[in-house]
């Protein structure tokens with residue numbers, strides 16, 4: 656199958672099974688999304704949503720997070736991994752949003768990256784979700800599925816995968832595809848025991864371990 660047909664197959668299959676894939680983190684304010692995305696590092700969105708359901712009731716504003724004691728925040732988020740680093744990040748984010756960015760989540764990657772806990776992926780997520788910028792964040796699901804589908808090579812780094820995806824797809828489709836890749840990886844093409852039997856992408860899939868297609 657040529658590259659153009661392969662891209663069309665992926666897009667049409669994703670549109671068929673995941674027509675409404677969107678961000679699954681719960682938030683009502685822009686800064687809450689930033690906090691939720693930082694909390695989601697190496698943690699599921701489900702766990703983050705369980706946590707933020709109470710966290711955002713206790714800390715109702717940027718000032719509440721900035722005024723809070725670091726130990727209290729650590730205690731409030733200790734149900735998720737890396738909570739000490741994440742508590743430090745939350746304090747730094749609240750401080751910078753308050754004093755450097757006038758209580759607004761910045762819309763430039765350069766500014767976003769000045770905050771603790773905000774790396775390239777987190778910044779890209781914020782840029783597509785809040786500002787509709789043409790970014791293609793690569794999380795663990797996008798990373799794995801891109802390789803299985805032959806859109807990136809086995810040894811490619813996260814940055815390389817991002818670069819290849821950006822070259823492969825139209826800019827206007829980045830946001831939708833980013834969400835579709837995540838949902839595909841989360842619910843269909845899982846790391847362990849992916850649902851290969853009915854997958855329409857098996858003809859282009861590079862991951863042929865354990866006779867999955869016989870399942």
Ligand code: SF4
Pocket residue numbers: 803804843844845849850851852854855856857860861862867
């Ligand atoms: S065939 Fe299986 S491993 Fe390959 S893309 Fe489909 S679900 Fe993923």
